[in-house]
Amino acid sequence: MAQLLDVPETRLLAILTGGRGADGTLGSQAQSASLAATVFRRLPQNAPAEESGVGGESVDRGLELEWADLGDTPDSDNEQNAVQSRIARCNVRVLYALGAGASGFVYAQGSEVAATVALNARKRALSDAERIRRALCFPALFQDGAGDSVSDPVIYNVTRIGRASCGVIGDERLVCVSAFDVEIQYTHLGSYNP
Amino acid sequence: MADNTALRAQIRAAADVGRRAAESVGARSTLVTVRVRTYSGAVGLATSTVTATTDTALDPRPKVTQVREGRPSYFGGSILADSGGRLLAGEYEVGPITQDFPAGGYTPAELAPAGSSSRRVTVLLSGDEYQSGGEEFEIVAMDATRPHRIMLQVGRVRQGS
Numbered sequence: 001m002a003q004l005l006d007v008p009e010t011r012l013l014a015i016l017t018g019g020r021g022a023d024g025t026l027g028s029q030a031q032s033a034s035l036a037a038t039v040f041r042r043l044p045q046n047a048p049a050e051e052s053g054v055g056g057e058s059v060d061r062g063l064e065l066e067w068a069d070l071g072d073t074p075d076s077d078n079e080q081n082a083v084q085s086r087i088a089r090c091n092v093r094v095l096y097a098l099g100a101g102a103s104g105f106v107y108a109q110g111s112e113v114a115a116t117v118a119l120n121a122r123k124r125a126l127s128d129a130e131r132i133r134r135a136l137c138f139p140a141l142f143q144d145g146a147g148d149s150v151s152d153p154v155i156y157n158v159t160r161i162g163r164a165s166c167g168v169i170g171d172e173r174l175v176c177v178s179a180f181d182v183e184i185q186y187t188h189l190g191s192y193n194p
Numbered sequence: 195m196a197d198n199t200a201l202r203a204q205i206r207a208a209a210d211v212g213r214r215a216a217e218s219v220g221a222r223s224t225l226v227t228v229r230v231r232t233y234s235g236a237v238g239l240a241t242s243t244v245t246a247t248t249d250t251a252l253d254p255r256p257k258v259t260q261v262r263e264g265r266p267s268y269f270g271g272s273i274l275a276d277s278g279g280r281l282l283a284g285e286y287e288v289g290p291i292t293q294d295f296p297a298g299g300y301t302p303a304e305l306a307p308a309g310s311s312s313r314r315v316t317v318l319l320s321g322d323e324y325q326s327g328g329e330e331f332e333i334v335a336m337d338a339t340r341p342h343r344i345m346l347q348v349g350r351v352r353q354g355s
Contacts, residue, residue, distance in 0.1 A: 041238035044352050053269040053283055053351045055332055057237045057314045107236045107311040
């Protein structure tokens with residue numbers, strides 16, 4: 001059995017780290033908004049971004065999905081309705097190598113030069129935050145595609161909340177946090193037991 | 195006056211003999227291994243796999259001492275945690291390790307090889323204090339300023355590849 005947020009998390013990770021839509025099978029616009037599977041990587045063992053035990057090799061563009069809260073939609077559902085809507089807050093927290101001494105651990109991509117981007121981590125992080133927003137909020141990426149089985153719960157909307165923001169967390173690391181509301185609908189409450 | 199590298203090497207060799215003697219009488223129960231894992235891509239990518247693992251067991255075995263019980267950590271653990279104790283990332287002091295000389299010893303770079311987004315360096319401690327198979331640590335401090343020895347401080351990190 002699966003918990004309520006298992007399926008939504010799998011879909012979000014498919015977008016962020018699995019290259020969902022990057023092959024064009026979900027359409028050209030989805031392909032344009034998608035993230036290649038080699039852009040971001042999940043932090044080892046889904047560690048918190050603040051954990052200093054995350055080694056330097058895993059830091060740059062390593063991400064954590066932080067499920068922060070869960071609540072009802074503004075218009076409460078009829079409790080007897082078989083279809084229920086909920087909103088879950090998910091913070092996407094991405095780490096970046098920061099400072100000249102950390103340039104050896106930069107996960108450089110494309111035309112990036114490690115020694116340069118390590119000195120410009122904030123610009124890089126916020127630029128990436130927009131890529132994440134485009135991908136996560138693009139319906140064809142979070143919705144079921146023709147080749148997918150029907151998701152339950154199903155994600156019916158993803159919205160960025162507030163602004164992406166950066167902060168230094170020591171050890172030559174920068175964390176960039178983007179908050180998203182993930183709106184889901186589930187149909188069979190009894191089936192979400194772990 | 196010029197630096198006397200020849201004499202320094204001789205003293206390092208003598209120090210190494212003394213450290214080897216401690217090992218030979220069974221006084222060094224912890225095996226210290228520098229482990230370097232090379233991945234096919236960035237560590238943590240779904241497509242990345244370990245392509246090579248290189249272990250360097252320090253010879254002679256250096257002294258290993260717990261410097262503090264450790265800090266609460268997501269990657270905490272060990273025998274104590276297995277028995278219901280707290281999840282702590284223990285910190286240990288490793289050394290003295292003989293500095294490099296013609297017939298032995300180690301350079302700082304040999305003890306702490308360069309890492310990267312596709313190369314993970316850990317220190318594996320094996321012995322009575324640690325779980326079966328040893329536990330992995332990362333170097334959090336190094337002192338190679340003394341002429342004949344290097345001291346390391348290591349902290350527990352995630353285990354395995």
